[in-house]
Amino acid sequence: MTKKEKRSNLILFIVGLIVFIIFIFPLYWMIVTALKSQVEIFQIPTPLFPENLTWEPFKQQLSASGDTLRGFKNSLIISVGATGISTVLAIPAAYGLARFKFRFRKGLILFFLMTQMLPSTLILTSLYIMFSELGLLNTYLAPILADATLGIPFSIIILRTYFISIPKELDEAAKIDGCNSVTSFFKVMLPIAKPGVIVAAVFSFVYAWGDLIYGITFITNPDMRPITSSIYNYVQQYQTLWNSTMAFGIVAILPVILIFIFMQKYIVSGLTNGAVKA
Amino acid sequence: MMKKKKIMPAGTKAGILFALPAAIYMLIFVGYPTIQNFILSFKHVDVFTFSNPDKQSFVGFQNYVELFTGSSILAAAIKNTLIFTVSSIFFQFFIGFGLALLFSKKFKGSSFFRGVTMISWLLPVTVAGLLFKFMFASKGGIINQLFVQLNLMEQPLEWLLDPKLAMTAIVVANIWIGIPFNMMLLITGLTTIPEEIYESSKLDGANKIQTLFRITIPMIKPAIMSVLTLGFVYTFKVFDLVWVMTKGGPINATELVSTYAYRLSFEEFQFSKGAAAANILFLILFAVGLFYIRLINDEEEAM
Numbered sequence: 001m002t003k004k005e006k007r008s009n010l011i012l013f014i015v016g017l018i019v020f021i022i023f024i025f026p027l028y029w030m031i032v033t034a035l036k037s038q039v040e041i042f043q044i045p046t047p048l049f050p051e052n053l054t055w056e057p058f059k060q061q062l063s064a065s066g067d068t069l070r071g072f073k074n075s076l077i078i079s080v081g082a083t084g085i086s087t088v089l090a091i092p093a094a095y096g097l098a099r100f101k102f103r104f105r106k107g108l109i110l111f112f113l114m115t116q117m118l119p120s121t122l123i124l125t126s127l128y129i130m131f132s133e134l135g136l137l138n139t140y141l142a143p144i145l146a147d148a149t150l151g152i153p154f155s156i157i158i159l160r161t162y163f164i165s166i167p168k169e170l171d172e173a174a175k176i177d178g179c180n181s182v183t184s185f186f187k188v189m190l191p192i193a194k195p196g197v198i199v200a201a202v203f204s205f206v207y208a209w210g211d212l213i214y215g216i217t218f219i220t221n222p223d224m225r226p227i228t229s230s231i232y233n234y235v236q237q238y239q240t241l242w243n244s245t246m247a248f249g250i251v252a253i254l255p256v257i258l259i260f261i262f263m264q265k266y267i268v269s270g271l272t273n274g275a276v277k278a
Numbered sequence: 279m280m281k282k283k284k285i286m287p288a289g290t291k292a293g294i295l296f297a298l299p300a301a302i303y304m305l306i307f308v309g310y311p312t313i314q315n316f317i318l319s320f321k322h323v324d325v326f327t328f329s330n331p332d333k334q335s336f337v338g339f340q341n342y343v344e345l346f347t348g349s350s351i352l353a354a355a356i357k358n359t360l361i362f363t364v365s366s367i368f369f370q371f372f373i374g375f376g377l378a379l380l381f382s383k384k385f386k387g388s389s390f391f392r393g394v395t396m397i398s399w400l401l402p403v404t405v406a407g408l409l410f411k412f413m414f415a416s417k418g419g420i421i422n423q424l425f426v427q428l429n430l431m432e433q434p435l436e437w438l439l440d441p442k443l444a445m446t447a448i449v450v451a452n453i454w455i456g457i458p459f460n461m462m463l464l465i466t467g468l469t470t471i472p473e474e475i476y477e478s479s480k481l482d483g484a485n486k487i488q489t490l491f492r493i494t495i496p497m498i499k500p501a502i503m504s505v506l507t508l509g510f511v512y513t514f515k516v517f518d519l520v521w522v523m524t525k526g527g528p529i530n531a532t533e534l535v536s537t538y539a540y541r542l543s544f545e546e547f548q549f550s551k552g553a554a555a556a557n558i559l560f561l562i563l564f565a566v567g568l569f570y571i572r573l574i575n576d577e578e579e580a581m
Contacts, residue, residue: 009385009386012380012383012385012388013385013386013387015380016380016381016385016387016388016391017387017391019377019380019391020391020394020395023395023398023454023457024394024395024397026398026406026409026410026413026454027397027398029409029413029420030409033412041418042417042418044423045423045427046418046420046423085303089299089300089303090300092296092297092299092300093296093297093298093299093300093301095296096292096293096294096295096296096297097293097296097297099293100292100293100294100296101293102291102293102294104294105293105297108297108301110571111301111304112300112304113567113571113574114564114567114571115304115308115309117511117563117567117570118308118312118515118560118563119514119515119517119536119556119559119560119563120515120517120536121515121517121536121539121540121543121552121555121556121559122311122312122315122556122557122559122560123307123308123311123312123315124540124543124544124556125311125315125318125543125549125552125553125556126310126311126312126314126315126318126553127307127311128543128544129314129328130310130311130314132329145307146307148303148307149303149304149307149308152300152303152304153304156300181292182292185296206400209402210401210402210403210404210518212402212403212404212517212518212521212522213517213518213521213540217544227402228402228404228405228518231404231405231408232404232408232522235408235411235522240415240417240418242412242415242418245408245412246409246412249405249408249409252402252404252405253401253402253405256400256401256402257397259400260396260397260400264393264396267396267400268393268396268462
């Protein structure tokens with residue numbers, strides 16, 4: 001490396017670091033606030049780092065009310081359910097749309113693309129009526145069924161690009177070995193498309209976990225609310241209890257952070273393949 | 279040859295069979311409600327007639343007419359949604375593009391910085407909204423404190439309670455959430471440009487700005503178009519962020535079409551009017567969506 005290159009490298013690093021610090025500040029602020037006392041939060045000027053670290057807000061959130069953990073459990077049930085439905089339906093659909101030519105293929109792809117762009121408010125009222133007639137309001141099934149509609153189109157689009165990229169010869173080889181299209185799908189295609197399946201599942205989970213509108217509309221029973229809905233209701237009640245709210249928020253983002261830490265490369269590939277290529 | 283002819287029709291059937299369950303699911307839970315919503319918007323359904331289909335009468339375009347006449351909140355909501363969307367996308371795009379140029383360079387820490395930046399996009403919007411609600415709070419909010427300490431403001435502002443300022447606050451929050459999406463898609467675009475093109479333009483004596491406008495931007499035009507149209511669609515239908523931060527207030531200053539439709543249906547229980555408002559949102563998105571799909575088709579045909 002020449003001297004000039006070293007210097008420009010250092011400048012880039014410093015610029016990158018500054019941008020990074022500014023961008024990540026809100027997250028830092030959330031954590032710091034969760035560790036402050038209410039007194040320190042409203043102190044002027046409020047300290048950038050808590051002077052008396054307190055775990056009180058977390059303790060409160062995790063024990064007394066029970067809202068947090070219950071919401072966490074409810075969200076887990078709903079998100080896992082929605083992810084299950086979405087992945088199970090999307091894998092074969094993506095395979096069919098990638099591997100076979102049939103009359104309505106292009107129309108179906110367009111249909112899935114369009115459903116991804118629809119606003120939730122458009123279907124919300126009719127879904128509400130439908131679920132109320134089926135007696136599904138205030139059951140986990142209502143948000144599960146609705147959240148799966150967020151994951152399915154995205155998963156199909158992502159997985160289709162994976163299946164397209166698998167060489168056709170593999171299909172034919174499997175056929176020569178006596179596989180029909182169903183067995184070759186399970187024995188040959190699925191194992192190769194595994195990274196795509198993980199991407200699809202991760203995104204379906206993240207979508208379902210982040211949902212607010214279906215959660216607050218279909219579930220009014222406080223015991224069954226998903227975590228986004230219970231934190232929203234918590235804030236309505238305890239307007240300025242910011243340290244507890246932020247502690248609640250940290251619990252609510254935990255699964256997403258874990259997914260991010262362990263599956264970063266899948267997320268990057270999902271984000272880019274899902275949007276640009278389609 | 280004979281064998282192939284036999285396989286093709288079987289394959290055709292298999293293709294449909296594979297795709298059918300997902301298609302049926304989406305038809306039941308998205309297609310059918312969309313049509314129902316359309317029908318609902320031409321009826322009069324409120325809290326009294328909600329559970330009694332026999333008493334729901336068709337009223338033609340009355341819901342739509344009511345939405346647009348008088349001191350129309352919907353008209354204001356459409357205007358707000360456009361302001362919200364255009365200003366969000368403008369800043370998301372330019373900041374995202376800047377970050378893409380920066381973080382696509384290889385230097386110490388670049389991939390780490392780039393990676394962690396993505397977190398804001400993954401967070402549940404509800405939590406991000408509350409976080410920004412707190413940061414913009416008039417008491418205890420860090421943004422007021424910062425501006426006062428830097429002498430940019432004399433006293434704290436009521437960001438979320440002042441109709442003139444609330445829009446700024448929700449736009450800032452939305453920009454923060456959307457930057458990673460713009461950045462990642464643009465970085466992917468940037469990595470498709472072969473290094474040799476930059477080298478030869480350097481040999482031709484092009485400076486950095488010329489390279490940016492003559493080479494980089496034209497080369498990643500498809501990625502730019504994707505980011506902008508998709509960004510438009512995703513931003514135009516934002517609901518949770520605004521519902522959590524301002525609930526459309528103060529005095530409808532941040533009312534978007536999505537929050538207004540929700541309010542009509544689930545706070546005022548004017549279900550058919552809410553359905554009509556949601557249809558307006560749909561029509562606008564549909565137009566942009568068609569544009570995006572044409573874009574993708576052109577791209578696929580070019581490949």
